Amino acid sequence: MKSPDKTALSAHVLDEIKELPAKYxxxxxxxxxxxxxxxxxxxxxxxxAMSEVAAALQLDPGxxxxxxxxxxxFHLEPVGKHRFYVCTNLSCALRGANEIVDxxxxxxxxxxxxxxxxxxxxxxxxxxxxxxxxxxPMMRLDHRYHYDLTSEAIDTLIAERRGVLxxxxxxxxxxxxxxxxxxxxxRAPRKKKADA
Amino acid sequence: xxxxxxxxGDQPDHILTRWFGTPDLHRLDVYSxxxxxxxxxxxxxxxxxxxxxxxEVKASGLRGRGGAxxxxxxxxxxxxxxxxxxxxxxxxxxxxxxxxxxxxxLLENSPHMLVxxxxxxxxxxxxxxxxxxxxxxxxxxxxxLHEAIEEARAKGYVGPKPFGKDxxxxxxxxxxxxxxxxxxETALLESLxxxxxxxxSRPPFPAVKGAWGRPTLLNNVExxxxxxxxxxxxxxxxxxxxxxxxxxxxxxxxxxxxLKPGVYEVELGxxxxxxxxxxxxxxxxxxxxKVFWPGGSSAPVLPESMLDTHTDMEALAAAKSMGGxxxxxxxxxxxxxxxxxxxLLRFYAHESCGKCTPxxxxxxxxxxxxxxxxxxxxxxxxxxTLQRVSDGxxxxxxxxxxxxxxxxxxxxxxxxxxxxxxxxxxxxECKVExxxxxxxx
Ligand SMILES: Cc1cc2nc3c(=O)[nH]c(=O)nc-3n(C[C@H](O)[C@H](O)[C@H](O)COP(=O)(O)O)c2cc1C
Ligand code: SF4
Ligand code: FES
Numbered sequence: 001m002k003s004p005d006k007t008a009l010s011a012h013v014l015d016e017i018k019e020l021p022a023k024y025x026x027x028x029x030x031x032x033x034x035x036x037x038x039x040x041x042x043x044x045x046x047x048x049a050m051s052e053v054a055a056a057l058q059l060d061p062g063x064x065x066x067x068x069x070x071x072x073x074f075h076l077e078p079v080g081k082h083r084f085y086v087c088t089n090l091s092c093a094l095r096g097a098n099e100i101v102d103x104x105x106x107x108x109x110x111x112x113x114x115x116x117x118x119x120x121x122x123x124x125x126x127x128x129x130x131x132x133x134x135x136x137p138m139m140r141l142d143h144r145y146h147y148d149l150t151s152e153a154i155d156t157l158i159a160e161r162r163g164v165l166x167x168x169x170x171x172x173x174x175x176x177x178x179x180x181x182x183x184x185x186x187r188a189p190r191k192k193k194a195d196a
Numbered sequence: 197x198x199x200x201x202x203x204x205g206d207q208p209d210h211i212l213t214r215w216f217g218t219p220d221l222h223r224l225d226v227y228s229x230x231x232x233x234x235x236x237x238x239x240x241x242x243x244x245x246x247x248x249x250x251x252e253v254k255a256s257g258l259r260g261r262g263g264a265x266x267x268x269x270x271x272x273x274x275x276x277x278x279x280x281x282x283x284x285x286x287x288x289x290x291x292x293x294x295x296x297x298x299x300x301x302l303l304e305n306s307p308h309m310l311v312x313x314x315x316x317x318x319x320x321x322x323x324x325x326x327x328x329x330x331x332x333x334x335x336x337x338x339x340x341l342h343e344a345i346e347e348a349r350a351k352g353y354v355g356p357k358p359f360g361k362d363x364x365x366x367x368x369x370x371x372x373x374x375x376x377x378x379x380x381e382t383a384l385l386e387s388l389x390x391x392x393x394x395x396x397s398r399p400p401f402p403a404v405k406g407a408w409g410r411p412t413l414l415n416n417v418e419x420x421x422x423x424x425x426x427x428x429x430x431x432x433x434x435x436x437x438x439x440x441x442x443x444x445x446x447x448x449x450x451x452x453x454x455l456k457p458g459v460y461e462v463e464l465g466x467x468x469x470x471x472x473x474x475x476x477x478x479x480x481x482x483x484x485x486k487v488f489w490p491g492g493s494s495a496p497v498l499p500e501s502m503l504d505t506h507t508d509m510e511a512l513a514a515a516k517s518m519g520g521x522x523x524x525x526x527x528x529x530x531x532x533x534x535x536x537x538x539x540l541l542r543f544y545a546h547e548s549c550g551k552c553t554p555x556x557x558x559x560x561x562x563x564x565x566x567x568x569x570x571x572x573x574x575x576x577x578x579x580x581t582l583q584r585v586s587d588g589x590x591x592x593x594x595x596x597x598x599x600x601x602x603x604x605x606x607x608x609x610x611x612x613x614x615x616x617x618x619x620x621x622x623x624x625e626c627k628v629e630x631x632x633x634x635x636x637x
Pocket of ligand 1: 262263378414420
């Protein structure tokens with residue numbers, strides 16, 4: 001396991017990134033798969049990590065950052081170890097998604113998508129349609145879809161994740177490192193807008 | 197087994213979902229058993245000339261299921277098979293249109309059907325390599341498609357000599373990273389090339405200059421999944437189903453306020469009453485359908501009085517809407533149209549890539565206007581603003597369809613539910629829903 005405080009990529013990840021361009025008809029296509037590897041290692045994309053990706057792919061760091069900021073699955077700020085991506089688009093909203101979001105917020109003790117729970121475990125985000133509307137309300141959590149959500153189902157998912165971590169003794173380690181409160185600086189909106 | 201909500205079980209009039217529910221249909225041995233999988237690929241490679249395949253698809257009358265409904269065979273024939281150098285097939289598995297889940301349903305239940313369709317298409321248009329652009333959130337469909345491709349590779353169907361034919365075929369996967377605009381075909385190509393996904397202006401069309409600057413056939417998951425059936429049974433058999441101009445069946449993902457939401461295979465020309473009230477069970481006891489989006493959130497809304505509209509593309513065009521992505525969102529009489537429109541405008545504003553001014557500015561402007569109306573701060577000015585923004589977004593003022601779609605949400609909800617807008621904007625009341633704490637952001 002990597003330490004969560006690490007800000008730069010490890011040698012084996014950089015090696016893996018350097019092998020990516022050869023897999024595509026043109027090397028530039030490797031930028032997102034490379035950012036995936038970086039984010040997988042660090043949890044989110046730090047400026048240092050993006051520069052290292054750029055150097056490994058022989059691209060301009062500004063270019064790599066421009067790509068990273070365009071796509072919502074790249075995180076430029078720390079996120080909880082388990083992030084609730086709750087769909088609140090229309091089909092889910094018609095079946096109670098907004099109440100699910102309210103419940104998630106209360107249960108993990110954060111009010112906004114740029115905050116992380118005090119134990120560092122959880123964060124949430126309202127997302128657009130995830131393509132599983134027949135199971136509304138639904139969400140993505142830990143690379144899986146969860147369907148027909150209820151408050152009880154959310155509570156169980158949270159308890160399971162807290163429990164698992166207890167057994168690994170990671171909660172204590174996390175708690176020792178966690179900053180005072182859950183609230184982080186709000187960050188500027190980071191998507192889209194015309195290239196000036 | 198994936199969760200199944202929708203058409204499955206042996207129904208002879210179903211083309212795509214007939215074998216869904218068969219245990220382990222996602223495995224190659226099961227798919228090649230009773231469902232007869234990979235017979236179409238074998239036939240295409242060994243018994244048919246590429247032009248014959250394309251002609252069969254033309255004869256079927258199949259139209260793209262990604263949204264625009266373009267004639268599939270005609271699109272295939274735009275690619276100059278004999279041009280030197282690489283050509284590509286790019287599969288649009290970015291499925292992000294609100295209310296649409298049919299590609300996921302196909303990928304999770306029968307990934308080999310798509311793999312087979314891709315390989316046939318590649319051979320027909322002279323491509324040796326196909327790229328599937330799959331939305332990043334689809335972890336399970338990605339895993340299943342990856343396994344299917346590897347199984348097909350192990351069998352040699354993907355490889356240098358499929359069925360002994362000297363025609364190398366390969367399929368690669370590329371994951372998206374969360375941006376609705378990547379579903380638009382030229383934005384998808386930009387993204388595949390490692391760039392910010394901003395649509396390109398056309399011409400050149402992808403058939404001439406597509407992925408990595410090369411001739412490219414771009415089709416939706418459902419479109420290509422239909423191809424094996426057409427090759428097995430003939431284009432004429434497909435054309436017999438559905439209506440004259442919209443032949444065949446299509447998957448409709450029905451969601452929202454219905455008792456049995458699910459992905460249903462529907463012969464085109466059936467009515468929405470059949471789809472919503474029968475297949476999907478209609479709204480909960482004691483409630484009525486108020487409005488539905490017949491083809492994803494981008495298709496202009498139709499009120500309950502138009503439930504007898506037919507599902508074919510011509511009937512929908514006559515009703516001033518469209519078949520779009522096949523996603524049918526049903527809203528009942530307990531929900532407020534102004535709030536629903538506001539939610540969708542938030543979506544379009546958030547997903548605008550920012551390249552064209554009306555879309556970049558108009559979306560945010562509409563959202564703010566809706567917010568004022570929902571906060572009971574509206575007046576005639578706000579109603580006029582909505583109409584003006586909507587006009588500015590439509591009619592080709594934007595580079596891609598996202599701008600139009602945003603405009604249509606405003607325009608069609610205003611057209612069919614003006615009274616409700618007036619209640620909100622001028623009378624500062626909602627007759628439908630209890631007030632909520634601030635429009636949730
Ligand atoms: C904003 C926008 C989003 C789109 N999203 C999708 C999508 O998620 N999946 C898809 O197949 N087509 C989508 N399309 C349509 C594609 O641009 C394209 O027409 C289609 O993939 C072509 O395949 P087909 O001919 O098989 O339908 C979208 C179009 C627009 C304008
Ligand atoms: S219409 Fe909107 S999403 Fe489409 S290219 Fe223009 S700004 Fe981008
Ligand atoms: S609207 Fe929530 S999954 Fe489609």
